[in-house]
Amino acid sequence: MIFWEIAKRNIRLHFLRSTLAMLGIVIGVVAIASMGILGNSLVATVSDSLSSVGDSVIVYPYTGGGGGFGGGGSGSTENMKITDQQFQQIKRVVAPGVTIPVHSTSERMKVGVGGDDLVASIYGVDPQYLKDLNFELSAGSLNNANSGCLVGSAFAEDNNIRVGSRISMGTDGSKGALRVTGIIKERGMSFDISTDNAVIATQDWFENTYNTGKYYDEVVVKVKSGQDTADVKTVIEKQLNKRDKIVSVMDSKATLAAIFETFGAVTTFVTAIGGISMVVAGVSIFNIMMMSVNERVKEIGIMRSIGTQKKEVMSMFVYEAAIIGVIGSVVGGILSLLAGYAISALMLQSTKYLFTVATAISVGEGVGFGIVVCLACGLYPAWQAANLNPIDALRHE
Amino acid sequence: MLFRDVSKVYPLPAGDVRALDGVSFRVDRGEFISVMGPSGSGKSTLLNLMGCLDTPTEGDIFISGSRIRDMSDMELTSLRRDRIGFIFQYFNLFPLLNIIENVTFPLMLKTGKGVDPERGRDVLRAVQLDEKLFTHTPTELSGGQQQRVAIARALINNPDILLCDEPTGNLDSKTGAGIMDLMTDLNRNGTTIIMVTHDSRIADYSRRTIRISDGRIVP
Numbered sequence: 057m058i059f060w061e062i063a064k065r066n067i068r069l070h071f072l073r074s075t076l077a078m079l080g081i082v083i084g085v086v087a088i089a090s091m092g093i094l095g096n097s098l099v100a101t102v103s104d105s106l107s108s109v110g111d112s113v114i115v116y117p118y119t120g121g122g123g124g125f126g127g128g129g130s131g132s133t134e135n136m137k138i139t140d141q142q143f144q145q146i147k148r149v150v151a152p153g154v155t156i157p158v159h160s161t162s163e164r165m166k167v168g169v170g171g172d173d174l175v176a177s178i179y180g181v182d183p184q185y186l187k188d189l190n191f192e193l194s195a196g197s198l199n200n201a202n203s204g205c206l207v208g209s210a211f212a213e214d215n216n217i218r219v220g221s222r223i224s225m226g227t228d229g230s231k232g233a234l235r236v237t238g239i240i241k242e243r244g245m246s247f248d249i250s251t252d253n254a255v256i257a258t259q260d261w262f263e264n265t266y267n268t269g270k271y272y273d274e275v276v277v278k279v280k281s282g283q284d285t286a287d288v289k290t291v292i293e294k295q296l297n298k299r300d301k302i303v304s305v306m307d308s309k310a311t312l313a314a315i316f317e318t319f320g321a322v323t324t325f326v327t328a329i330g331g332i333s334m335v336v337a338g339v340s341i342f343n344i345m346m347m348s349v350n351e352r353v354k355e356i357g358i359m360r361s362i363g364t365q366k367k368e369v370m371s372m373f374v375y376e377a378a379i380i381g382v383i384g385s386v387v388g389g390i391l392s393l394l395a396g397y398a399i400s401a402l403m404l405q406s407t408k409y410l411f412t413v414a415t416a417i418s419v420g421e422g423v424g425f426g427i428v429v430c431l432a433c434g435l436y437p438a439w440q441a442a443n444l445n446p447i448d449a450l451r452h453e
Numbered sequence: 454m455l456f457r458d459v460s461k462v463y464p465l466p467a468g469d470v471r472a473l474d475g476v477s478f479r480v481d482r483g484e485f486i487s488v489m490g491p492s493g494s495g496k497s498t499l500l501n502l503m504g505c506l507d508t509p510t511e512g513d514i515f516i517s518g519s520r521i522r523d524m525s526d527m528e529l530t531s532l533r534r535d536r537i538g539f540i541f542q543y544f545n546l547f548p549l550l551n552i553i554e555n556v557t558f559p560l561m562l563k564t565g566k567g568v569d570p571e572r573g574r575d576v577l578r579a580v581q582l583d584e585k586l587f588t589h590t591p592t593e594l595s596g597g598q599q600q601r602v603a604i605a606r607a608l609i610n611n612p613d614i615l616l617c618d619e620p621t622g623n624l625d626s627k628t629g630a631g632i633m634d635l636m637t638d639l640n641r642n643g644t645t646i647i648m649v650t651h652d653s654r655i656a657d658y659s660r661r662t663i664r665i666s667d668g669r670i671v672p
Contacts, residue, residue: 057561057565057567058550058567061550061554062549062550065549065550066549069549354545355547358541358545358547360506360530361504361506361533361539362533362562362607363530363531363533363534363535363559363562363563363610364534364562365527365530365531366526368562446506447501447507450506450541450545
């Protein structure tokens with residue numbers, strides 16, 4: 057149609073002005089889309105670094121509140137532990153979920169003969185629960201005997217540990233030695249047991265070595281299908297925190313959701329900051345469209361006098377805004393992939409999450425927003441052009 | 454076209470201005486009328502009302518029996534497009550369009566289709582424009598050539614009436630005479646022409662003259 061042609065030719069006639077307006081949109085789309093890509097990559101990176109612990113509820117002794125460290129001022133270690141009686145209560149209320157008592161501490165240790173002194177976390181877990189904890193091994197097996205242990209992948213790599221390696225525990229081996237029976241694959245950040253830089257010994261070995269008795273540092277509950285982690289958390293709290301708060305209960309699923317919600321909010325925030333540049337671009341589009349209308353008042357008067365309807369005059373200016381918007385937004389969309397790549401490479405040291413559906417959605421949103429902003433900013437000038445009085449417009453010089 | 458007691462008042466801060474005051478006349482099909490009068494006499498207001506660009510404050514205007522006061526903006530615009538051709542003093546061609554596109558512009562508005570080059574060429578040949586100029590832009594043409602293009606544009610939809618506002622006012626006398634000869638030919642072929650002019654030599658081409666002064670028709 058002729059109005060589309062006129063819009064194209066007017067953009068070509070004012071090439072520099074139109075290009076600058078497009079540049080504004082390009083920058084706006086790049087800012088929005090690349091921030092979206094970065095946010096998505098950030099969430100994907102964090103998601104990948106969290107092990108699949110969405111089925112866990114972790115129970116810790118309650119250490120907060122008035123009594124300071126040790127709670128209530130007794131100062132006894134047992135007050136900061138979960139007793140066997142409490143463990144049995146938990147076990148009873150969460151059935152058929154699996155309840156896993158866990159000991160943990162930090163310990164000096166030495167790998168092999170003449171190795172360096174290290175300090176690492178050490179857990180004591182009954183071997184019968186290892187499968188329930190979903191440990192995947194990169195080497196060896198889960199069947200560790202009383203003096204056997206599993207080690208995390210990062211710990212093994214850093215200290216050149218293989219299956220069969222011997223680790224002396226305590227200063228100068230004062231707490232005996234453990235033989236590595238398996239190496240656990242990288243699990244990333246996890247809520248139950250952080251294995252990557254730890255040693256997993258048996259419960260018996262831990263209790264005998266540290267003389268802890270049946271006092272646990274945490275209890276991990278693995279819920280079964282049909283059970284909801286939030287419900288499990290509630291029943292544990294009801295059962296154990298009747299009068300005083302004895303335990304803290306963490307619902308890993310809810311925690312994960314909160315983490316992702318926070319990252320989502322951060323992504324939205326940075327995208328909104330990118331949106332400011334789009335607003336600036338929109339103002340620029342509005343400005344050049346108003347200039348375009350003011351320059352062509354007489355032309356509009358002629359058009360109207362020879363029979364051009366208001367909506368046809370309006371369409372001519374909307375087409376102009378749409379051409380600037382579509383070209384600027386598409387170019388911005390393409391460039392935002394490059395910008396997203398660069399930002400991800402610089403900030404996350406990884407670009408493996410770039411070519412995902414989430415990235416396509418971010419780019420699509422940026423492009424769509426750019427086009428909508430252009431059209432919205434072109435509407436008022438177009439409306440004004442369409443509603444000029446033909447007689448006044450014809451007199452305009 | 455029938456004007457019946459038409460008045461036009463422009464409300465201004467300094468007081469109302471009565472540009473036309475009780476004007477009545479009739480234009481029959483095939484007439485060639487010139488409208489003459491001094492500056493500020495109401496000629497342009499009359500032309501705007503005849504061209505349905507404005508509506509009267511009092512009185513009625515009928516075109517082919519239709520009262521323009523009753524028409525919506527969309528209907529008036531369609532009336533201008535289909536039944537009235539406009540010729541301006543300063544040609545008023547569209548600089549972004551070439552000659553064929555300029556001429557066929559009102560036809561595109563009417564049909565909603567693209568350029569009809571054949572129809573454009575036919576009309577341009579009728580106004581005796583050199584064919585070599587058909588694909589040029591308006592700024593590449595002389596004043597007389599541009600006015601021929603403007604006449605062709607006004608004729609493209611076979612209007613009932615041609616409204617001309619000082620059609621030779623921006624042309625030298627020889628070129629102006631050529632344009633007036635063309636308009637005389639068009640009138641002989643049945644086109645109704647109403648022409649506003651200051652120039653009595655140009656008014657002599659018409660068969661009837663309406664003289665206007667202070668918003669009233671002078672008998």
